Amino acid sequence: MAKDIVDTPAAEPAAKPDWALTRRERRAMERARGGRATRRRWPWVVLALLVVAAAAGVWLWRERQAAVPAEAPVAAAPEAPRAVQIDDDEWAVLEPETLRRTVRVIGTLQPYRRVDLSAETGGRVEEVAVRPGDAVTAGQVLVQVDVERLGLDVQLARSNADSTRAQLAVAEDQLQRQEALIERGVAAPTTAAELRASVAAQRASLAAQEDAIRSAELALEGATVRAPFDGVVSARSVEPGAVIGAGTPLLTVVDLTRMEMVGVAPVGAGATLSAGQAVELSVDGLGGQSFEGTVERIAPVAQEGTRALPVYVEVPNAGGPLLGGMFATGRIVVAEQPDALAVPQGAIREEGGPHVLVIEGDALVRRDVTPGEEWPGGRVQVEGLAPGDRVVTAALEGLEPGQPVELVEF
Incomplete structure (x- = not known):
């Protein structure tokens, strides 16, 4: 704020007349004569001029804004929600889909049918026609034992039977004649009883000799060992020229058209297992190929010392890809829900x-x-x-x- 300045009285000029005084000097002289102090008014004047200039500037800016065409306000578009990847x-x-509940079973495969062929009669082996791995058909000759002695035994038995049969005929003829004489009263009944006993003995002897013939024929037939079914030879235990006796092991033949998995399952799952359930099998060494089987039977008691229940699974083996001794893992389907x-x-x-x-x-x-x-x-x-x-x-x-x-x- 501007301070009030009080002018001190000035001495009246003596040498300067009134007509020579300036306007300012006259005003100063009048103020001095009146004894009043005056304020400087120029700061307020400057401030008033500034205010007027600012107002004029604002007015001019508004006029210019009014002259510009107004643009329609643009509403901000709402931000779209971001998509989640x-x-x-x-x-x-x-x-x-088909939903299944299964029980795991593991075990090894073995042929469903296997037979160890042994000699039915003794003798010298003349021929062994097959080796392990050979396929055989039912009735095919596998091993041949010498039949010369066996053939003689058959002939001898037949000859003895023929002799006994002739003796029986004579005895029966004598008995008939004796009974005729007894009826006419010219012969004693005791002679007829003796003849009847002789006839009975001859008939018994003939029956025994006929059985001997059949035994010799069976021995002769047993000298030729044949395949009991279509299969594959898995083992051979005899060579030509060997002398064998009855019961000597010769060959092993297996049927590979069906296999049996001898596996074990947790005994806790035994209540859910039953014969006829489907089994999905995977076999080691076959590149993930799967097979379908069926539970054939279940052991009623777990293996001693374990909590494993033996389970026997029948597995079709068309084409023979499965071999005995292969390890398999299966899943027994105990519950199934198709089209779920x-x-x-x-x-x-x-x-x-x-x-x-x-x-x-x-x-x-x-x-x-x-x-x-x-x-x-x-x-x-x-x-x-x-x-x-x-x-x-x-x-x-x-x-x-x-x-x-x-x-x-x-």
Whole structure:
């Protein structure tokens, strides 16, 4: 703020007349004569001029703004929600499937039929017609034993029987004549009794000799060893020229058209196992090839000292890819639900009730479901969905119904 300045009285000029005084000097002289002090007014004048200039500037700016055509205000567009990327491993197209509950069984394979052929009669081996690995057919000659002695035994037995048969005929003729004489009263009854005893003895002897003939014939037939069924020779224990006796091992023949898995399963699963259940088998060494089998029988008692229950599985072997001694792993199907709709456990969300998120178009949609039975592999059977629905299967956080999505492949 400007300070008030008081002018001190000036001495009246003596040498200067009034007509020579300036206007300022006259005013100063008058103020001095009146004894009043005056303020300087020029700072206020300057301030007033500045205010007037500022007002004029504001007025001019408004005039210029009014002269510019007004543009329509542009409303800010709302920001679109950002799409969430979902990998192809995090969603799946719902399709009907067969749900299974299985019991694991492990074991080895062996031929369903196997026979160890032994000699039925003794003698010298004349021929062995097959070797291990050879395929044979039912009735094919495998081993031939010398039959010369056996043939003689058959002839001898037949000759003895023929002799006894002739003696029996004579005895029967004598008995008939003696009975005729007794009827006429010219012979004693005691002679007839003796003849009857002789006839009975001859008949018994003939029966024994006929049995001897059959025994000799069987021995002759047993000298030729034949294949009991179609199969493959797995072992050979005799060579031509060897002298053998009855019961000597000769060959082993197996039937590879069917195999049997002798496996074990947990004894705790025994209550769910039964004959006739299907078995899915994988066999070591066959490149992941699978086979179908059937439970044939189940042991009633677990193996001693273990908690393993023996299980016998019949496995068809068309073409013979399976061999005895192969190790196999199987899964016995104890429960099955065909044409079921199921999702992973993590796909079911619990907020506000059980539901899943379905991709419709490019956005997520809530679909309420009714969870059913749980199956192996973390699968849950559900109701409320339809085949072809694209379901978010991963337990992703932050997803909401209505949220846009983008399907990507990483």
